[in-house]
Amino acid sequence: xxxxxxxxxxxxxxxxxxxxxxxxxxxxxxxxxxxxxxxxxxxxxxxxxxxxxxxxxxxxxxxxxxxxxxxxxxxxxxxxxxxxxxxxxxxxxxxxxxxxxxxxxxxxxxxxxxxxxxxxxxxxxxxxxxxxxxxxxxxxxxxxxxxxxxxxxxxxxxxxxxxxxxxxxxxxxxxxxxxxxxxxxxxxxxxxxxxxxxxxxxxxxxxxxxxxxxxxxxxxxxxxxxxxxxxxxxxxxxxxxxxxxxxxxxxxxxxxxxxxxxxxxxxxxxxxxxxxxxxxxxxxxxxxxxxxxxxxxxxxxxxxxxxxxxxxxxxxxxxxxxxxxxxxxxxxxxxxxxxxxxxxxxxxxxxxxxxxxxxxxxxxxxxxxxxxxxxxxxxxxxxxxxxxxxxxxxxxxxxxxxxxxxxxx
Numbered sequence: 130x131x132x133x134x135x136x137x138x139x140x141x142x143x144x145x146x147x148x149x150x151x152x153x154x155x156x157x158x159x160x161x162x163x164x165x166x167x168x169x170x171x172x173x174x175x176x177x178x179x180x181x182x183x184x185x186x187x188x189x190x191x192x193x194x195x196x197x198x199x200x201x202x203x204x205x206x207x208x209x210x211x212x213x214x215x216x217x218x219x220x221x222x223x224x225x226x227x228x229x230x231x232x233x234x235x236x237x238x239x240x241x242x243x244x245x246x247x248x249x250x251x252x253x254x255x256x257x258x259x260x261x262x263x264x265x266x267x268x269x270x271x272x273x274x275x276x277x278x279x280x281x282x283x284x285x286x287x288x289x290x291x292x293x294x295x296x297x298x299x300x301x302x303x304x305x306x307x308x309x310x311x312x313x314x315x316x317x318x319x320x321x322x323x324x325x326x327x328x329x330x331x332x333x334x335x336x337x338x339x340x341x342x343x344x345x346x347x348x349x350x351x352x353x354x355x356x357x358x359x360x361x362x363x364x365x366x367x368x369x370x371x372x373x374x375x376x377x378x379x380x381x382x383x384x385x386x387x388x389x390x391x392x393x394x395x396x397x398x399x400x401x402x403x404x405x406x407x408x409x410x411x412x413x414x415x416x417x418x419x420x421x422x423x424x425x426x427x428x429x430x431x432x433x434x435x436x437x438x439x440x441x442x443x444x445x446x447x448x449x450x451x452x453x454x455x456x457x458x459x460x461x462x463x464x465x466x467x468x469x470x471x472x473x474x475x476x477x478x479x480x481x482x483x484x485x486x487x488x489x490x491x492x493x494x495x496x497x498x499x500x501x502x503x504x505x506x507x508x509x510x511x512x513x514x515x516x517x518x519x520x521x522x523x524x525x526x527x528x529x530x531x532x533x534x535x536x537x538x
């Protein structure tokens with residue numbers, strides 16, 4: 130496993146934070162630093178048809194080692210890290226034979242990774258954990274997935290006795306800002322189906338995700354001297370507050386789980402004359418998703434009838450949709466992944482993703498793409514960690530999927 134650890138640490142030390150304010154692809158120049166290294170690494174292990182395009186999308190091929198007619202499958206991960214937390218100067222810590230106690234990440238800021246709060250840690254007693262130093266995120270999302278794919282391809286190359294069909298791999302930029310699949314060339318990739326290695330704990334296997342939309346609501350007020358404001362002032366601050374109060378109070382991220390949808394307002398800028406509210410809408414059910422968007426428009430319409438036309442303006446932009454609709458007709462691709470896990474004594478955890486992956490967009494682009502665990506926990510912040518044994522199991526799952534696909538023909 131040391132080779133896997135070394136590869137992962139090399140990758141996470143390269144800053145690849147993406148930028149939602151940028152209109153380029155990739156959104157940051159520093160993503161190229163890892164992209165170019167990945168190209169060299171793919172070539173070094175013996176992959177063929179290694180390409181990188183003008184937008185840093187990387188593709189490579191492991192040719193079939195049998196003459197049997199086997200479907201072409203693929204494995205995909207992203208190399209950017211979230212803009213939510215610093216990815217600069219990452220210094221991973223290796224905790225061997227974890228004893229189940231608190232891990233002090235950074236004494237200066239009293240940053241502690243504790244099983245009292247993160248009880249998932251207790252699943253990994255006796256294992257080797259890779260954590261942050263408490264000042265940055267780790268980047269297991271999704272450099273763990275990249276590491277696992279490359280290690281799996283290397284293993285297959287070194288073990289030609291494992292028969293498999295043609296396998297395609299791809300690494301993408303800007304997934305964390307919702308653009309990972311925007312310029313993905315499905316036709317060039319040429320796979321019948323693929324798997325994103327972008328889940329969390331061991332056993333996760335997901336083919337459902339949220340329907341998602343971005344939300345922006347603007348309020349236009351009217352500022353008048355407060356001493357003479359009766360029946361004249363229209364306070365945009367209060368309008369925004371009232372609008373928020375009319376949304377279902379229990380349908381927010383911190384009060385929902387499983388397939389429960391939510392409204393999430395993450396930014397409000399407000400003055401008397403104008404206010405702007407930004408957020409997201411999420412729901413696994415398509416009808417529920419449309420109903421949520423409808424409620425926003427209904428509340429805005431009520432405000433405009435009360436305060437005057439165009440006082441409230443709503444912008445809702447669909448971001449991605451539940452891939453279940455595209456995967457269910459080809460459920461054998463999920464069955465293969467589930468069988469692979471069971472043959473490796475991994476209990477599959479089949480559940481909906483409370484988020485989105487490149488796979489959701491790719492599924493609607495013609496490439497059905499369930500999501501498989503990569504092993505990490507507590508993504509997007511300083512408490513992020515990954516058990517090395519989980520990464521190794523992910524490598525084994527990839528290899529087993531390739532083997533089982535060849536056997537099913």
